Amino acid sequence: MEKRPASFWWLTAFFCLFVLFLYGPTVTIGILSFQGEGGGLTFPMQGTSLHWFRELFQQQAVGDIWGAFRRSFVLGLMVMVTTVVVSVMAGLAFRKRFAGSGVLFYLTIASLVIPSILVSLGVGLIFGQTGLTVHWATSGFGAQLTWTLPFGLLIMFAVFNRFDRSYEEAARDQGATPWQTIRYVVLPIIAPSLIGVGLFGFTLSYDEFARTLLTAGSYNTLPLEIFGMTTNVTTPVIYALGTLTTVFSLIVIGVFLLTVWGMARRRARLGSDAGKGI
Structure with missing residues (x-):
């Protein structure tokens, strides 16, 4: 067996x-988060138990943990669906050059380099000055889209740049309308990428703090609730909350990956069946 160089071990x-x-x-x-009842916020641990996880499901002295979780979950779903739909439509539109396409693209991407807190402040001011209610489902939703839509658009650009247009031409040769071509040809082919865009949209929204700070109104999302707890809660219950939210995020990612894997298996099976039919 060849001896590995020293650089391998350093790397x-x-x-x-x-x-x-x-x-x-x-x-x-x-x-x-698995400390005993007498545990604190630092090491060494004072025993081990599930006490602080049970405490999460009890009435807390401060905050509304589960209300904040529901708001973050609903907001994440709203952002995910909107990001997928708008990204696909924008990706299809940008396949053809049109007047102002370059300026529109750079304006969209520019929101990624603007400090998040300034975006939050700007959206909050616009809603306040126009008399609209500053609320997590309106202003918070809009602020988070400035974060997720550029990522979705960039992914769609990469997908459509590699897309083989011969599939669409074959569908049109068979008499398919433009809508039928998109529905039965384009969307099934790019479906795994759409799941990736959806995962980006949900996870970025679910964890977003800065762009929601000044746009959530009177009700906190989960990141804002956790931040507030750091100044009021002095027990490992905050660690238990962090552990559960991390596990939830991993479950969401796992569900998305399983969906992509299932779609790939189904496509391979359909291709195999079609080959046998020939």
């Missing part, structure tokens, strides 16, 4: 340190 050690830096805080919070 391996660097990668391990990177992974530790990336996931170490999350693992630490997960460990501290």
Whole structure:
């Protein structure tokens, strides 16, 4: 067996340190959330138990954890659906050059480099000055779209740049209308990418803090609720909440990945059946 050079071990050690830096805080919070009833916010741990997870389901002295979770979940779904629909429509539109397309593209992408807190402040001011209610489902929804739509658009650009137009031409040769071509040819082919855009939209919205800070109105989303708890809660219940929200995020990602895997298997099975039919 060939001996590995010293650079391999240095790079391996660097990668391990990177992974530790990336996931170490999350693992630490997960460990501290299993402390006993007398546990505090730091090491050493005072026993182990599920006490603080049970406390999450009790009435808290401050805040509305589960109300904030429901709001974040609903807002994430709203942002996800809107991001997917608008990104697909924009991706289809940008397949053909039109007047002002370049300016429109750069204006859309520019929101990624504007500080998030300024976007939140600007959206909140617009709603306030026009007499509209500052609310997580309106102004908060709009502020978060400035974060998710550019990502969705960039993904769609990459997808359609690699898209084989011969599939559409074949559908038109068979008499399909433009809508039928999109529905039965284009959308099934790009479906895994749409799931990726949806995952981006949901997770970015679910975890967003800065763009929601000044646009959520009187009701907190979950990131705002957790931030508020850091100044009021002095028990590991906040760690238990962080652990559960992390697990929930991983479950969402897993569901999306399983969906993509199932679609790939179904497509392979249909292709195999079609080949046997020939």
